[in-house]
Amino acid sequence: MGMLLIICTSILAYLLGSIPTAVWFSKYRYGMDIREHGSGNAGATNTFRVLGKKAGIFVMSIDILKGFTATSLAWVLDYSGMIAPYDEFWIYKMIFYKLIFGSLAIVGHIFPVFANFKGGKGVATLLGMMLAVHHTATLLCVGVFLIVLFAFRYVSLGSLLATLSFPLLLLSPRFRPEDPIVIVFGFLMFTIVALTHQKNIVRLLQGEESRANIRMRKRD
Template sequence: MSQLLMLAISYLVGCISGSYILGKLFYKKDIRNYGSGNAGTTNAMRVFGKKFGIITFLIDFIKGAVLILILKFIFKLDNTKLLLASLFCILGHDFPFNMNFKGGKGVATTLGTFAIFNFLPTLISVVFWIVFTLIFNTASISSIAFFILLFLINLYFKTFSDIQVILLIIVVSIGIFRHNSNIYRLITGKENKIGARKR
């Protein structure tokens, strides 16, 4: 598989949006027109309910996990190419061409790709993510912490080349950047708790 084809496929897989597909299929609604306007798990949960949010998370997680699973164990790609594939899958989720580049924030998709790429650091990051969620009951705080810890714990457990560290930084930076509106609301005290539904 050529690198260009691999990146194109990774991006297109990322463009599969769980919340958008389910919203159109079951509610005849575009999730981006409701709540925060984000096509991700948290907004899906707030707008359409917890069950809808869980299914959204699973779709976005599985697409990333299956992509890296195939590339890692069938095509035997090295870590640099796997990180590139993860990055482009996340870019597809966050900026899908078929949704006018207005997608989600990439937490579930990042989790899915990294769960296969490097399982133990990802698992530890998820544990901290859950702890932060239970403590603060705010999705944005726990998600931002997840991205930061994912980077730090990966570096602790594994030796990366310079290009791989740069790719890790880009993945984490995109994840945090996608939460910029949440960061503003956290600073101003206007951020919503998990489960606070918007219509």
């Protein structure tokens, strides 16, 4: 029974991540597929670029919620009695399942079953996952992203540096998590984000990456 619950919860986490917010929203609201415009990416950044601020904020918010909700499914196991609160390894088990479910949501966002496995880069979904795992360090990472974005106007650079900041912050005694596996996971997630941003990194190195026009009004 316990293993069946874990399998079902894992599938649910992937399906939550697979909700192609940008694709469904662009088709329903604008009658077009966001993947056929802009960078061709089915994520919040391309939605901001193509459809404007309001659409971008909506898509980003739902994608963050996907990651947070999927990661929080670990509490289902706790409420079911699979992870007893009096267990001395309770916190380690909770973190382990949070990382598993959150990772499945990210995989779902990148390879969504509901959109022919062609999704986004998973940054917003990762943000939701990070909030569920360690919200204090994550909020500081958001600060790093905003500083880089307003200083250099590169969304990709902000995403990369913010993601890298997460495990680096957790290495300090002030933010050290109960389970060191979170730090290892942080570096792993940065590697995945870097891989999904390979083209962006090349363009950054060549000075050809598009800058975000923060002040320009876009059509909503």
